[in-house]
Amino acid sequence: MAVFIEERNSEIYQQFAETFASFPDFVSLEIASALWDMAAEERHHSTLLLERYTAQYGQAACALTEADIFEIIELPELGNGEILDFSADAATAHHRALRIALSAENQARDFYAGLAQTADDPELRALCVELSSFEADHVEFLERRLARIKPNRRESKH
Numbered sequence: 001m002a003v004f005i006e007e008r009n010s011e012i013y014q015q016f017a018e019t020f021a022s023f024p025d026f027v028s029l030e031i032a033s034a035l036w037d038m039a040a041e042e043r044h045h046s047t048l049l050l051e052r053y054t055a056q057y058g059q060a061a062c063a064l065t066e067a068d069i070f071e072i073i074e075l076p077e078l079g080n081g082e083i084l085d086f087s088a089d090a091a092t093a094h095h096r097a098l099r100i101a102l103s104a105e106n107q108a109r110d111f112y113a114g115l116a117q118t119a120d121d122p123e124l125r126a127l128c129v130e131l132s133s134f135e136a137d138h139v140e141f142l143e144r145r146l147a148r149i150k151p152n153r154r155e156s157k158h
Contacts, residue, residue, distance in 0.1 A: 002131075003049045005111070009104055010042035016097055027149075031094055034145065038101070038138060045131055052127060095149045102142040109135035 017035035112132035
């Protein structure tokens with residue numbers, strides 16, 4: 001499940017980054033760069049987890065869908081049209097995208113922290129603690145970015 005979540009979040013961050021990279025302003029390019037970095041980290045987390053899964057279970061298949069995961073952790077989802085609502089200003093679009101990423105990172109941090117508390121295997125527990133810490137770093141980064149962006153008043157009420 002954690003492999004699926006990390007891969008899914010990586011894809012979302014990659015899509016967000018590509019969307020922001022298509023705009024030439026400095027803030028959009030800065031956000032795109034940060035999201036590409038987060039996508040790479042999520043892929044790295046996925047690789048670590050997949051290695052652990054393979055070591056534990058071999059090549060046993062574990063087919064999951066978003067529907068299987070949804071009750072455990074909400075997956076971030078936002079179409080480009082929703083991010084880039086041109087009736088809003090750029091700061092609002094940036095704020096909206098970063099809020100979605102922040103929500104995903106908070107959920108991932110809590111997910112791994114919960115797994116760490118229930119894991120019987122010390123190695124798995126240590127990996128979950130490490131991943132929770134990585135996600136906490138992402139949360140702090142996104143909170144700092146959000147603090148610098150001033151959305152318009154209509155958006156900040158949501």
